[in-house]
Amino acid sequence: MTQPTNTTGWTREQMAQRLAQDIPNGSYVNLGIGIPELVAKFVPEGRTLIYHTENGLLGMGPSPAEGQGDPELINAGKRHVTANPGAAFFHHADSFSMIRGGHIDLCVLGAMQVSKDGDLANWSTGEPDAIPAVGGAMDLVAGVKSVYVITQHCTKTGDPKLVDSCTYPLTGRGVINRIYTDLAVIDVTPDGFRLVELSPGVEFEYVQQRTGAPLLPIQ
Amino acid sequence: MTQPTNTTGWTREQMAQRLAQDIPNGSYVNLGIGIPELVAKFVPEGRTLIYHTENGLLGMGPSPAEGQGDPELINAGKRHVTANPGAAFFHHADSFSMIRGGHIDLCVLGAMQVSKDGDLANWSTGEPDAIPAVGGAMDLVAGVKSVYVITQHCTKTGDPKLVDSCTYPLTGRGVINRIYTDLAVIDVTPDGFRLVELSPGVEFEYVQQRTGAPLLPIQ
Amino acid sequence: MINKQVQSPAKAVEDIFDGATVMIGGFGEAGSPIELIHALIDQGAKGLTVVSNNCGSGEVGLAALLKAQRVAKVVCSFPRTANSTVFPDLYHSGKIELELVPQGTLAERIRAGGAGIPAFFTPAAVGTPLAECKESRVFDGKEFVMERGLKADFALIKGKLADTHGNVVYNKTARNFGPIMAMGSKVAIVQVERVVEPGEIDPEIVVTPGIFTDRVVEVANPAHESALVAAGVCYP
Amino acid sequence: MINKQVQSPAKAVEDIFDGATVMIGGFGEAGSPIELIHALIDQGAKGLTVVSNNCGSGEVGLAALLKAQRVAKVVCSFPRTANSTVFPDLYHSGKIELELVPQGTLAERIRAGGAGIPAFFTPAAVGTPLAECKESRVFDGKEFVMERGLKADFALIKGKLADTHGNVVYNKTARNFGPIMAMGSKVAIVQVERVVEPGEIDPEIVVTPGIFTDRVVEVANPAHESALVAAGVCYP
Numbered sequence: 001m002t003q004p005t006n007t008t009g010w011t012r013e014q015m016a017q018r019l020a021q022d023i024p025n026g027s028y029v030n031l032g033i034g035i036p037e038l039v040a041k042f043v044p045e046g047r048t049l050i051y052h053t054e055n056g057l058l059g060m061g062p063s064p065a066e067g068q069g070d071p072e073l074i075n076a077g078k079r080h081v082t083a084n085p086g087a088a089f090f091h092h093a094d095s096f097s098m099i100r101g102g103h104i105d106l107c108v109l110g111a112m113q114v115s116k117d118g119d120l121a122n123w124s125t126g127e128p129d130a131i132p133a134v135g136g137a138m139d140l141v142a143g144v145k146s147v148y149v150i151t152q153h154c155t156k157t158g159d160p161k162l163v164d165s166c167t168y169p170l171t172g173r174g175v176i177n178r179i180y181t182d183l184a185v186i187d188v189t190p191d192g193f194r195l196v197e198l199s200p201g202v203e204f205e206y207v208q209q210r211t212g213a214p215l216l217p218i219q
Numbered sequence: 220m221t222q223p224t225n226t227t228g229w230t231r232e233q234m235a236q237r238l239a240q241d242i243p244n245g246s247y248v249n250l251g252i253g254i255p256e257l258v259a260k261f262v263p264e265g266r267t268l269i270y271h272t273e274n275g276l277l278g279m280g281p282s283p284a285e286g287q288g289d290p291e292l293i294n295a296g297k298r299h300v301t302a303n304p305g306a307a308f309f310h311h312a313d314s315f316s317m318i319r320g321g322h323i324d325l326c327v328l329g330a331m332q333v334s335k336d337g338d339l340a341n342w343s344t345g346e347p348d349a350i351p352a353v354g355g356a357m358d359l360v361a362g363v364k365s366v367y368v369i370t371q372h373c374t375k376t377g378d379p380k381l382v383d384s385c386t387y388p389l390t391g392r393g394v395i396n397r398i399y400t401d402l403a404v405i406d407v408t409p410d411g412f413r414l415v416e417l418s419p420g421v422e423f424e425y426v427q428q429r430t431g432a433p434l435l436p437i438q
Numbered sequence: 439m440i441n442k443q444v445q446s447p448a449k450a451v452e453d454i455f456d457g458a459t460v461m462i463g464g465f466g467e468a469g470s471p472i473e474l475i476h477a478l479i480d481q482g483a484k485g486l487t488v489v490s491n492n493c494g495s496g497e498v499g500l501a502a503l504l505k506a507q508r509v510a511k512v513v514c515s516f517p518r519t520a521n522s523t524v525f526p527d528l529y530h531s532g533k534i535e536l537e538l539v540p541q542g543t544l545a546e547r548i549r550a551g552g553a554g555i556p557a558f559f560t561p562a563a564v565g566t567p568l569a570e571c572k573e574s575r576v577f578d579g580k581e582f583v584m585e586r587g588l589k590a591d592f593a594l595i596k597g598k599l600a601d602t603h604g605n606v607v608y609n610k611t612a613r614n615f616g617p618i619m620a621m622g623s624k625v626a627i628v629q630v631e632r633v634v635e636p637g638e639i640d641p642e643i644v645v646t647p648g649i650f651t652d653r654v655v656e657v658a659n660p661a662h663e664s665a666l667v668a669a670g671v672c673y674p
Numbered sequence: 675m676i677n678k679q680v681q682s683p684a685k686a687v688e689d690i691f692d693g694a695t696v697m698i699g700g701f702g703e704a705g706s707p708i709e710l711i712h713a714l715i716d717q718g719a720k721g722l723t724v725v726s727n728n729c730g731s732g733e734v735g736l737a738a739l740l741k742a743q744r745v746a747k748v749v750c751s752f753p754r755t756a757n758s759t760v761f762p763d764l765y766h767s768g769k770i771e772l773e774l775v776p777q778g779t780l781a782e783r784i785r786a787g788g789a790g791i792p793a794f795f796t797p798a799a800v801g802t803p804l805a806e807c808k809e810s811r812v813f814d815g816k817e818f819v820m821e822r823g824l825k826a827d828f829a830l831i832k833g834k835l836a837d838t839h840g841n842v843v844y845n846k847t848a849r850n851f852g853p854i855m856a857m858g859s860k861v862a863i864v865q866v867e868r869v870v871e872p873g874e875i876d877p878e879i880v881v882t883p884g885i886f887t888d889r890v891v892e893v894a895n896p897a898h899e900s901a902l903v904a905a906g907v908c909y910p
Binding site: 278 | 788789790837838857871877878880886
């Protein structure tokens with residue numbers, strides 16, 4: 001299973017763009033750090049999403065111009081952001097009430113591994129010398145209505161990230177609804193991974209070979 | 220034990236005045252409906268108390284002038300009040316966090332019965348045709364640091380309100396610290412009722428006769 | 439474009455269904471969403487479970503909803519009111535069920551429901567009839583009773599001002615149960631005196647962030663329960 | 675007359691004792707009460723348990739307190755930081771204990787501590803290593819883990835403006851853990867840019883009511899952690 005990183009399929013931007021198509025107008029959305037953040041750039045014209053950042057802001061806007069940032073107006077990744085008209089600030093217990101209470105429609109996260117049962121591992125390699133740090137990931141996957149993963153289909157060493165069962169410590173059990181990779185869009189169903197869409201030029205078998213559990217065909 | 224209502228001892232105002240002497244400057248205080256409300260009138264010069272009303276106001280001020288009331292600025296008794304400088308409004312979960320979390324220094328309540336163990340009954344006669352209604356009394360007695368009762372020593376029919384054990388349904392168990400009656404100030408101690416002070420002209424035996432459990436002398 | 443404003447109380451409550459659980463804000467008359475309640479009476483839904491601190495007064499607002507026998511059960515801390523015989527009459531004739539809950543427990547159960555907390559422990563009511571049949575447990579030497587989070591299908595709430603994203607601010611002690619009922623309900627319906635554009639409410643002073651609000655409706659001059667009762671009004 | 679204002683950060687933290695549990699506000703640098711932390715370093719208390727979302731950056735503020743080896747244990751959701759080796763070094767050399775808590779659970783535990791809730795159930799961390807050895811329970815077919823309320827002896831918080839009664843408002847996302855840490859601590863110490871008289875803050879916009887605040891201290895121009903780190907400052 002160790003092979004060079006594939007050069008076929010969607011770029012990171014295209015993955016984000018593909019995911020953005022699937023978010024309905026008016027959704028309350030929490031975007032994780034990294035590739036998930038790119039999603040905001042590709043929301044189709046005419047749709048308004050409201051972004052939640054768990055450190056206490058609903059209605060988060062884009063990054064300010066260079067040098068215009070306020071060190072007390074940041075996102076969960078600790079980057080300077082802005083507040084859109086209609087924004088609200090609140091404290092951490094209220095912010096996680098939004099998350100845990102199922103008020104946020106969609107959360108987009110990166111992943112180290114996703115299992116065919118929807119288990120997610122994205123916070124720790126479990127290595128003994130790693131500094132454990134979890135942040136809000138466990139709360140997000142446990143509480144948000146839909147949880148999408150956006151990730152390269154395989155690791156840098158070519159190992160599948162979509163697996164039969166996670167070997168890394170879990171972030172949550174049975175929490176992932178859908179996965180967007182460079183190769184495909186894949187749903188997590190009661191029957192396991194099911195293909196929703198292939199990226200242009202990519203074939204089913206190619207994806208199956210790079211997936212660590214059976215991939216059901218498009219339904 | 221049935222005898223005419225005694226005419227000896229403190230009036231309601233004097234009871235409230237006596238209690239008011241015992242509240243330190245800067246205390247956060249919740250006053251129940253009825254005689255407890257009178258306490259605010261007798262706070263000694265130079266002391267500032269901050270009044271909490273459980274319907275969402277800290278820094279409650281006196282009633283407004285007749286006709287000046289705002290139907291959306293009321294106290295727990297649903298009477299028009301005012302907000303002092305330094306007041307704050309908040310919602311019910313925050314308000315009862317103040318109560319349950321032990322942030323309020325003192326609560327003053329009326330009573331139907333108080334037992335020698337500090338049990339309080341003040342919300343229901345337990346009669347089958349009564350409409351049960353509890354409000355915030357159970358939260359107050361369970362959460363506030365000190366809970367004082369202010370009440371006539373006996374019922375209108377002359378029965379003692381300070382009893383060995385309550386016959387009415389409880390509001391809380393072992394929650395009362397001190398009782399102010401028309402006849403005396405009495406502490407609830409691990410050994411039972413203990414006299415703190417007699418009202419002028421009232422003798423120990425007179426109070427003991429009207430108390431449904433042993434009364435320990437002033438210590 | 440997000441716009442949660444609806445054009446009338448009638449429109450705002452049109453999908454409340456028979457048997458729904460409805461949280462109704464207010465402590466006494468402060469914060470009682472009278473116009474929304476009257477619209478609900480007109481709409482006709484019945485067999486409702488109502489979660490509210492009180493049971494209204496006179497024969498307007500919540501008391502009128504009860505009087506019209508649309509409510510099968512109330513979850514309430516203080517159903518007794520000086521100026522109403524509506525609840526007592528229904529209760530004594532066995533036409534309404536009452537779940538009596540200490541006020542702070544009621545508030546916390548509603549918040550918990552909205553915060554995804556299925557259960558929590560509280561010291562309130564321990565040793566009293568209201569804790570009978572409830573699980574209790576000792577933490578650090580003190581006894582607590584377990585209470586469950588409470589959720590509703592709808593909430594009817596009275597605010598002061600809202601924007602079209604559903605951010606709400608309240609008026610004085612009319613705030614009371616509004617913010618937590620917005621959290622604890624699937625569909626939170628808020629009447630306010632004025633609906634403004636996003637950006638007109640300072641994000642620092644928003645009390646109910648829009649994520650908790652589903653519909654806002656303008657009632658420019660809301661009635662006060664005490665004034666209606668004093669005038670002898672019976673709704674409808 | 676009530677006046678919670680104290681004249682200096684040094685005075686505000688003078689009674690923090692060895693072994694105390696101290697909640698420290700802030701998410702990253704936003705809301706980090708740097709001047710209070712520096713005063714605590716100067717004061718010398720050691721063996722502290724610190725409850726804070728992060729572990730600071732560079733060698734100022736919270737990172738400097740850790741570096742000075744005053745902290746025996748941190749209760750934290752995300753102790754890793756791009757710009758600091760302080761926590762990793764202490765952790766790897768076994769000089770500090772870490773209780774890792776999911777961020778929302780940390781927030782709710784602090785609020786629960788302040789609200790008199792000894793324990794509650796949350797779905798977060800179920801099925802993960804962070805729920806191992808914790809009691810779990812099924813409600814309505816879903817599994818939850820029981821978490822305990824968290825209380826502290828002191829809290830160090832950064833607000834924007836306060837009055838002498840201790841009412842506080844915050845600045846943007848610097849609000850984060852401040853309001854709940856004020857609730858969850860016995861002695862809440864708040865630094866603000868300006869202390870005003872009661873009445874100067876609208877009671878409708880107060881975020882932390884004075885009952886939760888014990889001391890307020892003016893720090894007119896608070897330092898920003900990122901600026902100190904960029905300038906290579908090491909405290910003390």
